[in-house]
Amino acid sequence: MHRPHxxxxxxxxxxxxxxxxxxxxxxxxxxxxxxxxxTAEPGGVDLGSDWKGAQAFALAKVGGQLTVxxxxxxxxxxxxxxxxxxxxxxxxxxxxxxxELANGQWVISVPRKGGKPDRLYQLxxxxxxxxxxxxGVEPLHGLYPAKSFVAAVPGPADEGKGGDKxxxxxxxxxxxKSGGWTTARTLKLPGAISLAGSSPTSDSLCLTRDxxxxxxxxxxxxxxxxxxxxxxxxAAPKGFAVQQLACDDGHPVLAGPAKAGGGSSTGSxxxxxxxxxxxxxxxxxxxRVDQLAVDGDTITAAVFHKGTESLITLDAKSGxxxxxxxxxxxxxxxxxxxxxxxxxxxxEDAAALVAPSSPxxxxxxxxxxxxxx
Numbered sequence: 423m424h425r426p427h428x429x430x431x432x433x434x435x436x437x438x439x440x441x442x443x444x445x446x447x448x449x450x451x452x453x454x455x456x457x458x459x460x461t462a463e464p465g466g467v468d469l470g471s472d473w474k475g476a477q478a479f480a481l482a483k484v485g486g487q488l489t490v491x492x493x494x495x496x497x498x499x500x501x502x503x504x505x506x507x508x509x510x511x512x513x514x515x516x517x518x519x520x521x522e523l524a525n526g527q528w529v530i531s532v533p534r535k536g537g538k539p540d541r542l543y544q545l546x547x548x549x550x551x552x553x554x555x556x557x558g559v560e561p562l563h564g565l566y567p568a569k570s571f572v573a574a575v576p577g578p579a580d581e582g583k584g585g586d587k588x589x590x591x592x593x594x595x596x597x598x599k600s601g602g603w604t605t606a607r608t609l610k611l612p613g614a615i616s617l618a619g620s621s622p623t624s625d626s627l628c629l630t631r632d633x634x635x636x637x638x639x640x641x642x643x644x645x646x647x648x649x650x651x652x653x654x655x656x657a658a659p660k661g662f663a664v665q666q667l668a669c670d671d672g673h674p675v676l677a678g679p680a681k682a683g684g685g686s687s688t689g690s691x692x693x694x695x696x697x698x699x700x701x702x703x704x705x706x707x708x709x710r711v712d713q714l715a716v717d718g719d720t721i722t723a724a725v726f727h728k729g730t731e732s733l734i735t736l737d738a739k740s741g742x743x744x745x746x747x748x749x750x751x752x753x754x755x756x757x758x759x760x761x762x763x764x765x766x767x768x769x770e771d772a773a774a775l776v777a778p779s780s781p782x783x784x785x786x787x788x789x790x791x792x793x794x795x
Contacts (some may be wrong), residue, residue: 470501473694477761484790495763503788521565524622566620571647573627628669653698666714677704677711690729695741712755724755727781747776757795768795
């Protein structure tokens with residue numbers, strides 16, 4: 423099935439508890455007995471059959487089990503499609519991850535107890551199941567698919583002994599997906615990596631690193647995944663709190679509130695765009711930026727302002743607002759994906775579909791509690 427071009431989105435690197443905002447988990451090693459395709463027993467989960475119509479996938483807790491949910495925006499419906507195999511050493515206190523690779527393939531990683539490597543699965547849309555993969559990297563790493571590589575980035579909680587996140591950082595970069603999930607190289611960057619973003623159209627990874635003791639400016643970097651070169655080192659504007667990051671073909675796009683420490687109940691809620699060298703900065707006047715995506719000359723952001731979540735689209739060149747839609751009943755945008763019918767914004771129990779010309783969103787109820795999207 424043809425899927426629209428995947429936009430450049432972002433995610434926080436730090437692993438999250440499932441009760442909070444979802445962040446990316448790690449790729450992992452799986453035992454040889456799990457390398458062939460397997461269909462989990464539904465175990466009471468009512469599975470749907472609309473694999474063909476699904477344009478977006480997410481993970482949810484359905485009937486107490488980790489389940490792949492497919493969303494058909496054309497029909498305005500979300501269904502549980504298959505259950506991810508449950509293992510005795512699964513760690514259900516940490517967030518799993520689902521990510522779409524540049525070739526359109528979806529992969530799922532599931533954390534394991536005791537610091538073991540996360541299990542990696544591949545979603546098989548033809549067989550309507552998941553298949554275990556035989557290789558991976560360290561646990562608790564976020565997956566960031568690029569054009570021909572996947573970057574696996576550890577969160578601040580995993581750095582240094584005793585949790586000293588300023589002792590350096592290691593980022594594992596995996597070789598081409600067609601050649602397996604072996605590690606091509608390991609990069610070590612100083613400081614705590616707080617945000618990362620990648621693009622399916624380039625082999626670049628954008629990063630932000632917190633300043634020591636949270637003093638000074640946040641550092642912004644771009645990594646060439648082809649050779650490991652770190653370039654375009656710069657600093658975010660002084661006092662600017664970076665809430666979201668996207669990577670536009672190697673050009674970092676930062677988003678956050680206009681004033682440091684500002685809440686989400688003041689100001690106009692409008693967005694403004696400014697360029698400084700290689701970096702684009704999007705500021706929200708009194709708003710909180712929950713999601714960010716860059717798609718060509720368009721910047722799209724989910725912004726929470728005065729009790730309302732809105733999806734706002736800007737012209738990346740002029741900074742002019744071109745579309746705004748209210749996401750009624752959605753208080754915290756936890757994921758964003760683009761479909762042929764418009765943007766899908768995920769929350770804890772529903773997805774909101776925003777058509778290009780509509781000022782409001784269509785709510786699509788999820789069959790369970792969202793875990794990752």
